[in-house]
Amino acid sequence: MPDLSDRHIFIIPVQDKFLLHAPLLKLSALVNRSAAGAMRAALANGAAAENADSRLQPLLDVLRQPPLPPPAPNGAEISPAFLGIVTTRACNSACVYCDFGAPGASGRAMDLQTAVAAVDWYARLLKQQEKELLEIHFFGGEPMTAPAVVETVVHRARLVAARERLTPYFEISTNGLCGPALLAFLGDYVNRVVLSFDGREDIQNLHRPLRGGRGSYPGVFAAAQYLSDSPAQLVIRCCVSQINVDIMEDTARWFCETFNPSLINFEIMQPVESAAAAGLYPPDPYEFAANFIKARRAAESFGIKTVYAADLSTEPVYTSCPVGSDTVIVSPDGRISSCYLLPEKWQEVGLDLDLGEMRGRREVSINPAAVQNIRDMVIHKPRCEKCFCRWNCAGGCHVGNTYPGCSPDYSDYCRQTRIISACSLLDELNLPEMADTLIDDREALPALACRESDRLMEWEV
Template sequence: MVHQFKNNGYDIVLDVNSGAIHVVDDMTYDVIALFEDKTSEQIIEELGDKYSKEELKEAIEEVQELKDNGELFTPDNYEGYITDLIDKRPTVVKALCLHIAHDCNLACKYCFAEEGEYHGRRALMSYETGKQALDFLIANSGNRVNLEVDFFGGEPLMNFDVVKQLVEYGRSQEKIHNKKFRFTLTTNGVLLNDDVMEFANKEMSNVVLSIDGRKEVHDRMRPFRKGAGSYDLIVPKFQKLADSRDQNNYYVRGTYTHFNTDFSEDVLHLADLGFKQVSVEPVVTDPKEEYCLTEEDLPKLFEQYDKLAAEMVKRKKEGKDFNFFHFMIDLEGGPCVAKRLSGCGSGTEYLAVTPWGDLYPCHQFVGNEDFLLGDIWKGVQKTDIVNKFKKCNVYSREKCKNCFARFYCSGGCAANSYNEKGTINDTYDLGCELQRKRVECSIMIKAAEADMESGTEEE
């Protein structure tokens, strides 16, 4: 399978199954488009008005050579691999999302957690429950050494003392069980202070800072419960934390909606504030909500991603570069095959824990009793649900089979699929459209960076 596209002046060809990427001229681009379905003579006849016969012959030979070398039109050899993976690989838990607080000091309008309540009650996780969660993770992680724990909410800093106690407990268990914890924290920044920053810089491998972009955009969607905006309070704190971490191992994370389909301005606003690690993601919500993204928004959103990609290339040349989370793809190493086929591991390797110890496949399923797996004392009891998630991959989703982006998104989010289609084995269609555009932009940026390194970029 081959995918061809043009972006910001580049003609790009992606060989989906091998992952090989080719930046080509117009003639080679046109030859590749006909190569599988037509003979050399038919290609020359069809393109003869645009290019010379000799040039076309040379291009056809080059394309054939790429095919012979396994860099174009390669077969898909992964479907059998994922079947063996499901049947033979034992499942171990390697990551927990600890809902340290089902409570929040903001009232974000798009929050899937209902201001931290998750369709249930407000609650803070006790130290005893958190300790049992870490014990559960250690006990169910098999021989895996590196374990991940994200302190999540609601707003986890509303329960900061317990966060500190649990980190201390986790560190005390590392040598005993030959484990290493990687702790992360997601915060809206309202309670962020010097003590929290000092602790985070010592213990947190990554910190996620929630901010939507421009002041008017952020304050519209992320106000306090009485209506006041939170932008002015959090921005100086976030800037201080980012600088204190040398602009690494954190990212500012925003959400764009129907109200700011010009979201590239929000990304660039965050970059102009000095943030080097930025993520601004599309809202996923009930279609009845006025801020929900629609199919009619797609042309504008595609334009925004193209605009952002071009601006990032420009800023890279000027030495003012920054990372945009959705454009960060590794074209050489990248995730392992299992990860590329099966995704985030929700429901199998990655679980969410409520403040009272219930287990769910991930934070987005919390509160949906149909996905309650068990608890941290008795363990996972609904193994039938786990098996459904284990079998969820790019080959279990019919729409993924012919999608060029499938090995970059791993089929997309199971929760988004369930919320739109009622099954984890389908896709969230609008999200797929956006993902495909992001992959194209990501590849274009890599092509431009390669040109910069070789000194061949066009002025």
């Protein structure tokens, strides 16, 4: 019988070749059909493996080694990846694909005492756990429509970090439409500014109009220019619909030439009613994957990295989002959760992602049972069990893609992730030309993207 580790050895068809991928053994290789079949037989037959082709012996020696333990959540006290602050759910924009409820959201901003209490609690926890990085991320709505919260958190965190000998780090997701004075604050005090910017004027104004239908392009363009010259790292997050998927390469090149960002992040548009009403839909997964690779190549020529959230990771992971990584996100109403989406989104798929609450605006109360329930949830993903991306994508969004009870069939998100991850493996093997050929082969892509099981031992030779 195959050893237990055989479940962690994957084989992925790439045109007339195969990618052998064993992430828990830190092994990847490109082999032909004959070699893949011989290795499968050798692993299945045990003693008969001595008769295997000697050229395969180095690979077989590695494949027979015990795998690394699968990545898993910390089983002890809560250990947040970072502290998230949702300053407000309100927004000064009217993006047609908004999935945060911002256009009709309450204008309530987080109470400053709540914000200070959250920072103080986090700093104390870091000291108790002998950690050094005090990392805080700001979310919304549009977080800069509540600037007092952002400024208070930044200055309080810098104060306690200096006192406790911690290193403060700040990241904010913003539309950049906050005016020169607040942009200057972000440039001077925030380490990384993730700017939502979907491309040239026609696309930006179509995707992300202001209230009343006015265009947001002039303000976002000015913000990107300013932040590009500031001490902060500028990350451009570009949302892709069926309208701009075919120009991703041109968009990446324009971003690099015009703003020189430290990073470009392409994300797919979510299928929400407001977007559909405007005639906007998520891109075809094959088109997105192919054009993402082309955009990545374009940005690489400028020395700029382009990322996709579920792409191949340097180390195996069990979650690719804040959920499950003990992240503590505090909302304006004092709710403490592991996800920055509106609670209604979790509840629609039967999830409870709350971790606790702020008591009396001054005390952080974490429920250990809730923490453990979320940890357990993220590592049980039936759809992902036989997929070679299970330890880099790890199911993607636990609310939108792999919630409990979701279909076992791959989603469009899964399909594009599988293509992008396979191309990344080819790049790691110094075979970018093969990846470039693959993305233009519309017969080979479905064979890769839709394969029910990638496990080597379940492969029918």
